[in-house]
Amino acid sequence: MASKVEQLIPRPKDGGSSVDYGEKEHLLGTGRHECEEFSLLAAILPFLFPAFGGLQYGYDIGATSCATLSLQSSTMSGISWYDLSSVDVGLITSGSLYGALIGSLLAFNVADFLGRRRELVLSSIMYLIGALVTAFAPSFALLVTGRFIYGVGIGLAMHAAPVYIAETSPSQIRGQLISLKELFIVLGMLGGYTVGSLLVDTFSGWRYMYGIITPVPVIMGVGMLWLPSSPRWILLKAIQGKEDTSALRDTAITCLCRLRGSVADATAPQTVDEILSELSQLDEQEEATIAELFQGKCLKALIIGGGLIAFQQITGQPSVLYYAPTIFQTAGFSAASDATKVSIILGLLKLILTGVAVLLIDRLGRRPLLLGGVSGMVISLFFLGSYYTYLNVSAVAVAALLVYVGCYQLSFGPVGWLMISEVFPLRLRGRGLSIVGLVNFGANALVTFAFSPLKELVGAGILFFVFGVIGAFALIFIFFIIPETKGLSLEEIEAKL
Helix, strand or coil, X not given: CHHHXXXXXXXXXXXXXXXXXXXXXXXXXXXXXXXXXXXXXXXHHHHHHHHXXXXXXXXXXXXXXXXXXXXXXXXXXXXXXXXXXXXXXXXXXXXXXXXXXXXXHHHHHHHHHHCHHHHHHHHHHHHHHHHHHHHCCCCHXXXXXXXXXXXXXXXXXXXXXXXXXXXXXXXXXXXXXXXXXXXXHHHXXXXXXXXXXXXXXXXXXXXXXXXXXXXXXXXXXXXXXXXXXXXXXXXXXXXXXXXXXXXHHHHHHHHXXXXXXXXXXXXXXXXHHHHHHHHHHCXXXXXXXXXXXXXXXXXXXXXXXXXXXXXXXXXXXXHXXXXXXXXXXXXXXXXXXXXXXXXXXXXXXXXXXXXXXXXXXXXXXHHHHHHHHHHHHHHHHHHHHHHCCCCCCHHHHHHHHHHHHHHHHHCHHHHHHHHHHHHCCHHHHHHHHHHXXXXXXXXXXXXXXXXXXXHHHHCHXXXXXXXXXXXXXXXXXXXXXXXXXXXXCHHXXXXXX
């Protein structure tokens, strides 16, 4: 199939090739993309608008924790159906989670057809509709429907945003930019907690909590319509012969120039030709089949991405945060009587530590952050287990909680989504990430709903010990399975697997 690519790449006048196809291992294995030319200003918007998808996901988490309190108030909810059962509250809080699962399934079928940019536009539409339906819901059924629609937007955004950022970012700052998306999720959570705490005592405050976010999906959608498509997605269509290959190559060059700024105008054609050559050598010409998702490099990528995301969820982060107000209360903090204030404290910590991770991830690499951060999580979990079984020292519990949250934000938080956006082969990236998204939201649902009955059965202390053991297995998984991808182009990472 090399001839198809050769037709796209201009030949030198002496008849040679602009890319020597016999040097596959040299090109892909020695870091040929050492210094991509780009303008930092031009690289900001291709990150910012997709990152708004993560911001809205985080905001939903924070705002919902306060909205459920407002909804159940007989005097301040402004509704006649405020007397909600625990099942009703569970449907409200998890409605977006179920929608995200459907969004991930939807992405599996349409992501590669739509492309990353249009998938994010669709996500912004779902966010906007979901927020409006929720905010103006006249009944419980429509409220849950709005939460579900919003969740579809989450599933699409969490699938497409890391892919678009990874495929359009210069390799030198790719890790920082994708990790900044995690920072936007945390920033959204902090914003949701803050807005919720300010409006929780307002009449019909829950409507304002859900409605105040509506300008963001509008900005996101308009921004994504303005941004160019991913050049790598365009080149994938080119080598698969879906459209006129020469025209697609020219379109990819134009898109890359917009993404890198005027400083890359001279080098963009060469960069596009190099990507084309590498995609050809990596056997990307044929359209992917479902069976290929569980073979070869994609199977390795599924193990890496699915394993990281599963461990991210089942090492107990939702459960640890659930116990945060109680731990602060036992330590005598005045803010402990108000769960929303405790959440703001933890949100600030998460924001600061995620910022630190962003600064370190392209310097230290992915593996050191994962190994160091998860080690801290394991130690913290064992201390929390000890506190709830025999070590009744509240200061130890508070310290363990803070260390756990901080270490999570240095490791699983930013690195998990970064790695899954890097390791999948291009033609399988859309479907591969949708499967990992299903693992993410499915594991989240499992931990969320299984925690309470397990706590009643074995006690909180034993449960935290179990999370610690799972964290130890995660360390083994990271040490032996997870590759280092710092500084490599996406094609070099694919060749390395």
